[in-house]
Every structure is written in C-alpha cells, then in structure tokens.
Amino acid sequence: MDETRVQPEVDEATPLLPASSTSFTEQLPAILPAVQRRLGGANGSDTLDSHTSSSDAERTAFLLLVQLHCIEAQYIALNNSSDVWENWQQARVASSVTEDIGRLACETLDQLLRNHGSSSTIQTVFWTAFPLESTGDATIRVIDMLMEEHTPLELLTHPVVDAVVMNCWKYGIKTESSQRRSLVERFDALSTPRVLHLIDIVGRLAFMGSLIHYLLYPPRFHITLGRNEQGARETFLTFMAAAYLARRWSMHTLPAMLVFPAFIMTLPSVPLPGNTSFSVLHIAFLLQLTLLHLPNSPSLPVAIYPKKAIPLSTLFLHGATSVFMPVIIFFLPALLLAAFLVSASLTDTFLPVLPKYLDVPPMDSRFSFFTLFITVVVSLLGALAMSYAMFPTVVSSSASTSKWDRYSREIGLHARRTFVEALVQYELYRFPVPFNMLQLLVRVPYVALSLLGYPVTPFMKSMERAVWRASVGLVGAVISTLWSLV
16 A cells, blocks of 8 residues: 555644544554455454444444555556556456445445434544554545545445535534533634635635736836835735745645746836736736636635536536647647748748748748648637537436536546545635745744754644634634624
8 A cells, every 4th residue: 555645744734733623543443454454355344343442433434444445455556567467357356346345335334324323423434533554643534535536436426425525614523512612612613614715715816806906007117226116015916925835836826936936036126017027927817817717726616606616617627628638739730830831921031040042932822821720720619619519428427416417427526526625625723825824933933843853842732723713713703703694
C-alpha cells in the first residue's frame, strides 16, 4: 500500500488541533495491517473485535475502511505491473473485487442502520479517524475514502451517504447532543462548512471586484520620483494575492501568481495600460472568472446549489476537456499553417530573412491561401458544433432519480466526489483568505520552536483556535445568524 497517498499534508490550512471530537486513534487498530492480513486470507475485522470498548458504528467504520483499502491495493498492484497478461488478469480481479466489496459495503451499512439508526451513529461511521499504521500520526476516515477514484459507486451513490454529506455541509458535524454541548462548542458549530466556503468565496469576489475596478479605472500615467504610488486599492490587491500564495498551491492560486509579481515588480509605480504587467492583470482576471465557475471548490457552483450547479459545471468541464480541446488540437497544425500563409500572402514583403528574388505572392495565391484559412476555420466551428451536439448522447446513461445523475452517471459520480472534497476541505477551524495571514502569526513561532527542538505546549496549540474564534468564528457566526433569518 502507498502510505503517502493518505498521509495528510500539513500547511497553514491544517489546524493544530483536530476538528472532530471523535478522536480515539490511540484506542483503535491500524488499517493497513488489517488490510495486509485480509489480502493474505485472514479475517480483516478480527482486530477491532478485541476492542470491547468500540461501538458498532466504529466496527462498521473499520470494516468499511479495510474493504475500501483492499480495492485500492488491487489497483495499486495493477499500476505497478508491466506485463500485459498480468495486467489483464489483475484488471479483471480488481473489477470483480470492486463490485463485490461495493455490495458488501452497502449491506454492512444497511445492517448498521437497521440495528442502530441515528444521526450520531451515521456520523461516527464516516468521521471516526483510524490510524493507518501502528506507529505514526497518519489517520484515515471513511469520508476521506469517498474522494478516491476507485470507491465503489454503490457506496458513493447510497442515499444515506448523499444525505449525510449534504447535512454535514449545511449544519456541520454534530458528534454530541445539543444539550451536552458547551457555549463555546455551540459558537464554533455556527461556522459550518457551507459558511466557511461562503467566507472564502466572498474574499475571492472582493479580490476579483477590486481587480475589475483597477482594469476599468487604472491610475493615470505620470512621472514618479521614487515615491510609492500604490494606494489602498493596489495595496489590497497585493495583500490578497500574497495571502493566496501563502496557502497550499492549487489551480485556484494561478490568478494570485500573476497579480502579485505584477504589482511587486513595478514598485514604486503600478501596472499601467500599455505595459506587460497590465496585460498580465487581464489574464489574471480571466483566470479568476473561469476558476469561479469550475466544480472544484472554492467556486460559485458549490456555493449556490451543489446538487444542481456542480453537475452542470462538471458537464461543461468534461465537455471542454473531452470535446473542445481534442478538436482544437486536431485542427491546430492546419490552422497555424493556414493563418501563416494567409498572413504572409497579404503582406507586401514575404519575409525579410528570405532571399530578395522572392517576389510578392500573386493574387491567385493570396486568394487560395485565404480560402484555405476560411475553410479551416469553418471546419473547426462545424466540428465543434457537431461534437457538442453528440456529447449528450455520448455521456448518456440509464435514467436516475438522483439530481446528481441528471446528466449522466459518470458526471454524477465526479460531481459527488467534488462535493465530498469540498466538505472535507472546509471542516471546522479552517482559515479562509485573508484570515490565513493571522494564522501565520501562530504557525511561524510554532514551526520555529519545533525546528529548534522545543516542545509545543498546550497553550501554543490552543492559541490558534483562539485566533480562529476571534476572527473567522465571529464572522461565521454573523453569517450563520443572518442565513438562518433569511
């Protein structure tokens, strides 16, 4: 098994203290040793049976994790083999194991729901963290495995899985009854994943709005004498771009990668129209606008109506990657050649680097090359129109009553995984931009003392949560209260 795949990455977005109160990893068995025993023919569930303090929900979570990791082990073995016959045999085994475990996982979950049906039981199954190895800090949960590509579709499309993911997105993870929760815990619970995602989206909209205002109304050109010309608007854009760069990098960091150097490299002046840095800001705006419409969070489809908007955005993304880009790449050589020929034929001088005995192309050649260019463009547009007309038929599947599968089962599965990824990403005690800059005030001393060999005291660990409550928690409580009144 590849342990690095599930090893959690630590950065400023990772809280010093775990977000979930269901943390019994010191009492629960490790997953990978049980997987190895099961692949060797032993019973993978006997390890947890010896823990009499474990509940039925924890036993179910352990069994599901062992089953899902067995599927991953089959596909890892498939990817590591270079023999054609062995690959074919392993692919058949992996497909059969996935189907069998998918049915078994649903039966295991259904049996638990029949015997112990409650919201707390369901959340315990999905959010109980088990250690991967007997030694080490890496943990894994059932909710984390739902993001994997090879998760059985029977489990991913289970109605209970759909309901628990949507419920936790709206109302957060409630591991205890409301009567037993303290006032501080109730305050923290107001910042649900949906609220934290909304805070992140508002920050990105403010960043894009300031960028639009700058592109529409840039500063007038004038000679600077070494004085800093950046005002409040320019300072805000630079600060927000730096905050995005301080996060774990992803495709959503691309606009900040363009905006930050555009302002820094023009100091003490600012990007002005006609300069390369100003053109870079246009590219950053187009990228930010595009990224806000992708299904991957943070994005508008996740914030608006996940069950309807995420599948639609996933459909457009698959259409662009499966139809638009292949057609563009297919016609690109002919399009570039035709564009070059028509451009060269319409100039008075063909190319200065060529011998001077080459005369201006005749009118017949100009007309021929121009016709070729128009033909290629029309063929490109026709191919795109034909491909998009056929795309719904290509991705069509059996009818489904779920809103996730309104376009196809494949689109629905991708949309579900994307939504689960957003839920895990915006768990409690996350610092959205620009509040992550406050988190750095705690993280930098913490990392520095750790590198010097000093132990991290509980006071230092609780400091991050105090900073979160005074900043993100307060804003989240206000938004959650206003949201409940609407």
